[in-house]
Amino acid sequence: MIKKLKYVFALKCPKCREGELFVIRNPYLLKKLNVMHKNCNVCGLKYSREPGFFFGAAYVSYALQVLLAIATYFSLSLLSKLSVNWIFVLTALVMILATPYITVLSRSFWIFFFVSYDPNNRRVK
Numbered sequence: 001m002i003k004k005l006k007y008v009f010a011l012k013c014p015k016c017r018e019g020e021l022f023v024i025r026n027p028y029l030l031k032k033l034n035v036m037h038k039n040c041n042v043c044g045l046k047y048s049r050e051p052g053f054f055f056g057a058a059y060v061s062y063a064l065q066v067l068l069a070i071a072t073y074f075s076l077s078l079l080s081k082l083s084v085n086w087i088f089v090l091t092a093l094v095m096i097l098a099t100p101y102i103t104v105l106s107r108s109f110w111i112f113f114f115v116s117y118d119p120n121n122r123r124v125k
């Protein structure tokens with residue numbers, strides 16, 4: 001499970017764990033945010049399994065944002081002596097700054113839910 005998460009966070013293909021999911025690895029280049037390869041360049045897996053496949057990633061994105069907000073809020077509450085207003089401001093700032101990465105990460109989580117690792121299914125180059 002932990003090993004699988006490593007590849008989710010690295011935005012790798014869920015089937016071979018080598019190919020890149022996204023055309024540009026840096027999600028903070030916002031013009032290319034969410035631009036994915038159609039197929040894995042290592043194993044040939046088609047990433048968008050059906051039209052609208054990645055709509056479900058919005059639920060994952062929402063859950064990740066809520067978890068991040070809760071973690072940030074309670075971390076700042078416990079570890080700092082800031083006022084509640086400053087904690088809210090900083091929590092909102094962290095959420096805004098994390099949004100591009102969470103957007104691509106949620107797609108990675110979503111496809112990892114549906115595709116299993118298969119190290120033997122590699123396309124011959």
Ligand SMILES: [Zn+2]
Binds near residue numbers: 015045
């Ligand atoms: Zn692959």
